[in-house]
Amino acid sequence: MTQQRIGIWIIGAWGGVATTAAVGLSALTKGLTGTSGLVSENPYFKKLNLRDWDQFVIGGHEIRDTSFVEAAKYFSENSGVFHPALLQAVEEDLKAFDENVKPGTLIHVGDTIRSLAGDAVRKFDTETLQETLARLTADIKEFQEKHDLGHVVVVNLASTEPPVDEAAKSLSLAELKDALENGVTSPVPASSLYAIAAMEAGCSHLNFTPSAATDLPAMIELAEEKQVLHGGRDGKTGETLMKSVLAPMFAHRNLNVMSWVGHNIFGNLDGKVLDDPVNKSNKVHSKDHLLTEILGYKPQTLVSIEYIESMGDWKTAWDHIHFQGFLDTKMALQFTWQGTDSILAAPLMLDMVRFTEREWRRGGRSGVMSYLSSFFKSPMQATTPEFERQYQQLEAWADAVSEE
């Protein structure tokens, strides 16, 4: 008897990371690429008996009028990734995934994101809040039924929202529910509404963005109530990954970090949205807090993220770390990271979906998956900010699961 397949429902389905994941999933299924960049393919996790790549189906919500095929072509031309031959080979799969993408919602996304919206999603501008939530939930359920999926993991890969209102942070679950059932405007932004729809539909939920979808206390409560799995916030792919790896070295060698300056430049759609100072503030905070946590004191820090069109998806980060060693001697470490942002992010999303499915398969598990901390810049309920120790937690989880 064959197993039911697993759904990946992506918020921001036609974005850079999502499109890369779709291209990659098809390429993996067809054996057209190696497994570099996929954490779940590390030998250590063999014992987990994770689902094969051909066991996943992609769908999702979007606000722009485009398609996986178009987005992948643009990416290929603009950033020099995805060989044309590869694109041709996966085109059929992308077209099939395109069938599963539905218009999302623009509630509280801010002007910059709203300016991206196409006709399809604008048709729903006059919906009530209650209609929106019902529609989003129905979309996910329909996806699950249509493809006869054993489980669906909803992943937020949408543009970074502006920071959430302070008020939302103190809402209890009861208050949130009341507002959503009876209110006219939502106290929470789109990312949270998607998460609520996901949980209502009995899906696991992962937040790869710095948006509010996950951290609000009411959202954590809801995950427990609905008995679903929950993980986030903000994928850790480049400069921040480096920080979480290098800062422990300075801490453990007792090298006093006086200042840590990080300048990021890139030119993709995510960069354009982050060029809005409001949206950017959400991201910068997520990139900045962990130094203090790891070092135990606050060095002077600076993080800039700038949209430089020519870079395309190539995120280049220059970091200058000024530190004091023995006899108070000043020294410096500089690094330049040159990576394709979506190529770094997409496999991590696929990894987390696989690990989440494995946890769900154990049965009876719900709430925050803190052993996924190594994947996030601002992991919920993390017990350590150091990358290696977070990774050891993933290994420990794998040990526990495999011993069952």
Add this chain to the structure above:
Amino acid sequence: MTQQRIGIWIIGAWGGVATTAAVGLSALTKGLTGTSGLVSENPYFKKLNLRDWDQFVIGGHEIRDTSFVEAAKYFSENSGVFHPALLQAVEEDLKAFDENVKPGTLIHVGDTIRSLAGDAVRKFDTETLQETLARLTADIKEFQEKHDLGHVVVVNLASTEPPVDEAAKSLSLAELKDALENGVTSPVPASSLYAIAAMEAGCSHLNFTPSAATDLPAMIELAEEKQVLHGGRDGKTGETLMKSVLAPMFAHRNLNVMSWVGHNIFGNLDGKVLDDPVNKSNKVHSKDHLLTEILGYKPQTLVSIEYIESMGDWKTAWDHIHFQGFLDTKMALQFTWQGTDSILAAPLMLDMVRFTEREWRRGGRSGVMSYLSSFFKSPMQATTPEFERQYQQLEAWADAVSEE
């Protein structure tokens, strides 16, 4: 009743690292500097009740005719470290340490090191092997008695020797002893003779250099026989530290490292000795092996160490790491490390002496201290090549010790 003080007997006493340690020890004792760069000052190790900085006395063996005072001045002028005011403040202590330095030996050190030798050590050119060993041992014992030291830790900080003969690697302890007692020429180089003298004198022994002093099977056997503590090889201070921190990131993110190129330039005396290809080969090997150990496969690697006079003690390393991510996409990380080599190394030596003293204080302990792995490029009996896991072993040891 006051405790007896602890001796630090340094092979290569007037070298850069040793001199920096002497200046630093005095400055710490006088409260003239902070504790940056000292691992043993991390809050985690408070519970170990380590010996205070004023509890240590420095002496050692050398082959050049100079002094701590002179070497420190040269360093200060040439590399811009040690403020003249600091030098003045520590001068009395340095002079006192200078009293404890004795001529060493030039046996099998190779031509480049021999060319550095001064008159004092050349006087012993006609000694027999047996006389040399007896003299070296007597020097250490005299130091211990003269200063009424509770324990002496011997640390090798001498210039990097040429690689040891293959034959020496298969010598049993019995064969080695026989050769030393009855032979005319030594089967092992100076670094090993110093280690033997140390162990004969009942001292602990640490090897901060890539020289043969520690790894030979016969040496490890001898440490057990003499019931002394033993640690090495080659302090991990700059580029290699970075490798042992960054390579695990690539491994755990399953990013396929295709090539790792590292170019080191510096202009101190160590650099001059390493400019001899024979001596250099010993160092390059020590810097190169761990990538394969961490990654589980061998990327193309290149390590160069070049003597560039203008750099003085400022070791600048440029590393270019070329790796493949998802969909076989090529990306790159570059870093430039700009550190003063001796300033980085000296505190680690002091840390290890403190930790070694603490282990010795437990009583009844001997052999290789594998929990010191995080300090070495090529740690003996290491169970993991990853820096963070090595550091966790140090923490675990501290837990065990403090719970006694």
Add this chain to the structure above:
Amino acid sequence: MTQQRIGIWIIGAWGGVATTAAVGLSALTKGLTGTSGLVSENPYFKKLNLRDWDQFVIGGHEIRDTSFVEAAKYFSENSGVFHPALLQAVEEDLKAFDENVKPGTLIHVGDTIRSLAGDAVRKFDTETLQETLARLTADIKEFQEKHDLGHVVVVNLASTEPPVDEAAKSLSLAELKDALENGVTSPVPASSLYAIAAMEAGCSHLNFTPSAATDLPAMIELAEEKQVLHGGRDGKTGETLMKSVLAPMFAHRNLNVMSWVGHNIFGNLDGKVLDDPVNKSNKVHSKDHLLTEILGYKPQTLVSIEYIESMGDWKTAWDHIHFQGFLDTKMALQFTWQGTDSILAAPLMLDMVRFTEREWRRGGRSGVMSYLSSFFKSPMQATTPEFERQYQQLEAWADAVSEE
């Protein structure tokens, strides 16, 4: 018969660049340092028969309460420049120069600069505009007389002012004079008032800062009227020097620069003032315009200047240049410039004073010295923005002068 000496009257006399110039001048006079960094010491200019270093006397205007001696000590401690032995050797000269420093003016300098002011200058807060101008002029004349100086070159080395009002840019000389003779508030800021005082006193005037002192049409007219020499704006020392050297390479190789990103970090007093966005805007403009001039089109550019305290006077600039070559292939050049800002700037100031004195010695010369273009980021009346061609103009001028 001995020649009369030459005065250097510095606006911002106790600032970083000025103090470095004072230390350097004394060290040169005493033969305590080499001539690195001094353009006027290039063999090419031997034929100019420039004045010897012992022929110059320093004085100036300031607003802070400090001294050359104190400022030099702070610099030495904080940025690791000026060896203590050097400081001691030049102390007497610095003290003598200190005698020649007088309180300046705070007119239209903005809040950030005003916050630096000490008691000495605040005493003049209630002066009328006319009294201020008269006082500033008198200070310079007194300096000239007291030291029996053949000529005085006034150099602006004060903190960067906020941009000047648009209105000031269209003032005729007549209108400016009228406002200064009869008005209550000045239409121009302190830097211009100093320049006017200098010209009134018959002195040459150089503007090393991005402030308005020089470029206003009325100022250029005034220089002609008073028959004095005039040069500026904004010394070209680091990142911008690199731009004026590298951009011609891209232009002449027809490599299409798509984007040029430059991030500057430093931690001196100049950096603190530039941390005020108003003052910074003046500087950023000066650093940014020349790419378009050299390339003939406008690439996307980004210039940041950030105050990072730990850096002291060490300005570190990271530039990322993204360009397209043949077949529209994208490539990149990155550079990191690590220089001490004041050490780079001070000799250029001394060079320009020497060259200006030489021009003045020719007799009957006045107005903008456009052959000094290679020294400035925004040179007045420049005929080319390329560094090498500007330098050739300096050589050509030297040829002309020496042939007289």
Add this chain to the structure above:
Amino acid sequence: MTQQRIGIWIIGAWGGVATTAAVGLSALTKGLTGTSGLVSENPYFKKLNLRDWDQFVIGGHEIRDTSFVEAAKYFSENSGVFHPALLQAVEEDLKAFDENVKPGTLIHVGDTIRSLAGDAVRKFDTETLQETLARLTADIKEFQEKHDLGHVVVVNLASTEPPVDEAAKSLSLAELKDALENGVTSPVPASSLYAIAAMEAGCSHLNFTPSAATDLPAMIELAEEKQVLHGGRDGKTGETLMKSVLAPMFAHRNLNVMSWVGHNIFGNLDGKVLDDPVNKSNKVHSKDHLLTEILGYKPQTLVSIEYIESMGDWKTAWDHIHFQGFLDTKMALQFTWQGTDSILAAPLMLDMVRFTEREWRRGGRSGVMSYLSSFFKSPMQATTPEFERQYQQLEAWADAVSEE
């Protein structure tokens, strides 16, 4: 009446630079690419009335058994240049060029180059020296006739040969001729034989490699005798271009360069050949000499070129320049150059062919074209080593030509 077209006869026709030139020439002809990277397309040279891109035909000598089509595909896959769509568009042209490629010669090329040779060229292993020269000359003449070409420029783009024997450097033209007409072995290597064949056939000759083809006194004499144009040696594309641009800045600012370290890594066929220390020595010399020429003194220099397979055609150079400024203060500039070597080189070759054709069109001109100095690392009869001054010579030549 239509003009006759111009031939480009390439030694090393199927190499990286040559293939890129062939792809580029076809793409330019078809209007499929912009003109970035082509110096001759700078507006300044419009007045020269250079030949259009569709006026050139490519042929040449090779020793490997491959083709433009195959080489271009390999390049596209391996180094991520040449979009597959572009390759398809130019395939017909490449096939036509392939018809014009003939087997060359292996005389004195050394073992590393010989190991690349295919069957086609090995058939001529038993030829006499005289037969070889006659064959090479005949190939070029046949090319000219077959395509009815107005002029042929022969360009050496073959692998770097080992350094030439000292003896060859003192040969007079008469002695060289005698040896070639009557000798059994050639006193000069393949590159020179090709140049002789070119001149015998009345062609202009350019040497883009560090090989001996051009500099030998006898070769320069021959060019004059045969009344042909002659230019070389070693295209200036990356790190050395940077040196010739940056070193003048240090010189003119009187910043004392203490050391200049340059490490180059790349992974193309040229890199493989240069991995042979004998061939490499030729290149390193060419990259190293000009610092001393520009600075007027010899700083400590280090140039490494290492074959790192993963890099493909992407030459990455890290340079560390350590210099002393005012008051003997040490500072540093580092740069990282990331360019595709062939993409940088190919347009320069095309430019020089165009400029050479224009000089030939003037009539009655022969000998070394020293106004091409800006294109070469080791230009013959150069009067200045500075890039900008060399470029000005090209402009001055264009002025002179256009005024005729």
